[in-house]
Amino acid sequence: MSAASSEDVIPITVEFSGGLEMLFSNQRKLDFSIAAKDESGLNSNVAFLVRYLCDNVMKDPRKDLFVLDDTVRPGILVLINDADWELEGEDKYEIQKGDNILFVSTLHGG
Amino acid sequence: MAPSPCAVCQTNRALILRPKNHQKLCKPCFISVFEAEIHHTITTNNLFHRGERIAIGASGGKDSTVLASVLKTLNERYDYGVELILLSIDEGIKGYRDDSLETVKRNAKQYDMPLTILGYDELYGWTMDQVVEQVGKKGNCTYCGVFRRQALDRGAAKLGVRHVVTGHNADDVAETVLMNLLRGDLPRLSRTTSIVTSTPSIVPSSPETTSHTNIKRSKPLKYAYEKEIVLYAHHKNLDYFSTECLYSPEAFRGSARALIKNLERVRPSAILDVVRSGEDMAKLVPGGNESCGNGCGGHATIVEEEEGGCGSSNGRTSGGEMASMEKQLTQTEVAAEEGLEVEITTAGTKPPNPPDSDAIPLVSGKKGKKLKGPPHGARKQPAKQTMGQCARCGYLSSQEICKACVLLEGLNKNRPKNSIEVSYDNPEESAPTVNSHEIKCTIVTQISEVEKTKGLIYNS
Structure with missing residues (x-):
């Protein structure tokens, strides 16, 4: 694989909370870079990020606790730079450099 | 998408989309609207009285943490004149409650509220770890649920407090409305939709001392969406703890919970609609509030011990309950029972409870989700409940011996239920x-x- 130039990737921060971190090896915060273009050459959006997290980051086999019917499981809130993703176009939101994307579960108990 | 301005202040960028009315709000406006609505719930329902000591049932989770934070804020802002204390129940589950109790201890400092932690071992002589050691991981939620229900009342009595508030939210209430509808349990539907419930003393001549039979319960967050509770905690940086009960993990999988969340995804107002529908249906339940007599005023409803509950302190139904209920319904249909199931249980005749007939196959090593949650044999009676006191512990009960004492007797005799x-x-x-x-x-x-x-x- 050729070394990706800085234009090909987007550095972002992904956070998990509300119990979701348990599905991601107890990691609460991840800083990494994601490809700027998705599988079909379109600008990477949140749907692509979720697929990426499922395939590459999540070690827990219980994928359905994070993703259900190809989207984030109902009951898990997604905040893009602190804004509800429903205000940002949900999974169609195109990821920008330096974005902070937070997944919070409301499903876990106290 | 172009950022939208806040619908209230028209200046800040909106960060929150309210599920109940699609209103777009900025962070400060959301926080103030959220608090104002809880205040409205408290005042319109006359939940608090000046001078009252109120125990907050605190688990360290999002709901009770938000409840404690909001009540402290409102008590100071609107001068309710109530004294707030934290009451935590330690079920005695190592590695689960230990961590969340640490959160409650921090909350006690953060909110400057006295904290009392009461253990199942102290109250019942058994920790949940010990119960599970004896009865196994299936069915232990019944014990936990029954014990917890009484534990808050007993704890309150011990503290001389007559009012306990819990963090039940709109999602919780909507979930129980659906479950009780599906079960055909109308009396419980009536009870669980009530914002105030009470367990008034049946014996009028009892002295003025606080016993655990006259504790008032209320749910100030009853109309608050779980989503907004989590967002409030997030935007206010509240210190809360999320966990899974070790004995009932993923309780939301395949439960009424999942249904509620799916409904919300399709139509966010559905949650409050279900809550309101539940309230309306509860009004139609015959005898729903009649047994209240003069023991309690207004809309307070007598509540008996709940039998459900698992994991989280808010009494959620255990996972897979929908599946097992579906199965039960199918089997009931097959059994071609006439009339409503609710009507059958009064007559001392054996109620149709097909899952119990699966008891034997269960031991054959199948790990399938045959039977979860409370044993269905112990179906409650419909409207004709007469409340009395448990002959052993004095807790309010429609039976001679309350559910907790029955369970305890089984445990103590080393004879699981x-x-x-x-x-x-x-x-x-x-x-x-x-x-x-x-x-x-x-x-x-x-x-x-x-x-x-x-x-x-x-x-x-």
Whole structure:
């Protein structure tokens, strides 16, 4: 694989909370870079990020606790730079450099 | 998408989309609207009285943490004149409650509220770890739910507090409305939709001392969406703890919970709609509030011990309950019972409870979700409940002996309530070759072992 130039990737921060971190090896915060273009050459959006997290980051086999019917499981809130993703176009939101994307579960108990 | 301005202040960028009305709000406006609505719930329902001491049932989770934070804020802002204290119940589950209790301890400092932690061991002589050791991981939620329900009342009585508030939110209430509808349990539908419930003393001549039979319960967050509770905690940086009960993980999987969340995804207002519908239906339940008599005023409803509950402190139904109920319904249909199931249970005739007939196959090593949650044999009675007091502990109960005492008796006699639970405790459960003889041996061995180590303990 050729070394990706800085234009090909987007550095972002992904956070998990509300119990979701348990599905991601107890990691609460991840800083990494994601490809700027998705599988079909379109600008990477949140749907692509979720697929990426499922395939590459999540070690827990219980994928359905994070993703259900190809989207984030109902009951898990997604905040893009602190804004509800429903205000940002949900999974169609195109990821920008330096974005902070937070997944919070409301499903876990106290 | 172009950022939208806040619908209230028209200046800041909106960060929150309110599920109930699609209003777009900025962070400060959301926080103030959220608090104002809780204040409205409290004042319109006359939940608090000046001078009242109120115990907040605190688990360290999002709901009770938000409740404590909001009540402290409102008590100071609107001068309710109430004294707030934190009451935590320690079920005695190592690695689960330990961590969340640490959160409650921090909250006690952060909110400057006195904290009391009361353990199941102290109250009942059994920790949940010990209960599970005896009855196994299936069915233990019944014990936990019954014990917890009384524990808050007993704790309050111990503290001389007559009012306990819990963090039940709109999602919780909507969930119980659906569950009770599906069960056809109208009396409970009526009780669980009530914002104030009480367990008034049946004996009018009892002295003025606080006993655990006259504790008032209320749910100030009843109309608050779980989503907004989590967002409030997030935007206010509240210190809360999320966890999964070790004995009932993923309780939301395949439960009424999942249904509620799916409904919300399609139509966010659905949650409050279900809550309101539940309230409206509750009004139609015959005898729903009649038993209240003069013991309690207004809309308070008598509540008996709940039998459900698992994991989180808010009494959620255990996972897979929808599935098992669906199965039960199918089997009931097959059994071609006439009339409503609710009407059958009064007459002392054996109610149709097909899942129990699965008791034996369960031990054959199948790990399938045959039976979860409370045993269905103990279906509650419909409207004609007459509330009395438990002959052993004095807790409000429609039976001579309350559910907790019955469960305790079973535990203390080292005789688990039914064989299903024991069989699951069998370490060989995964071996498909286990036969009933081996299981009997296991039970006998277990009993004698437990007998050696445990005496008959019960604190009333």
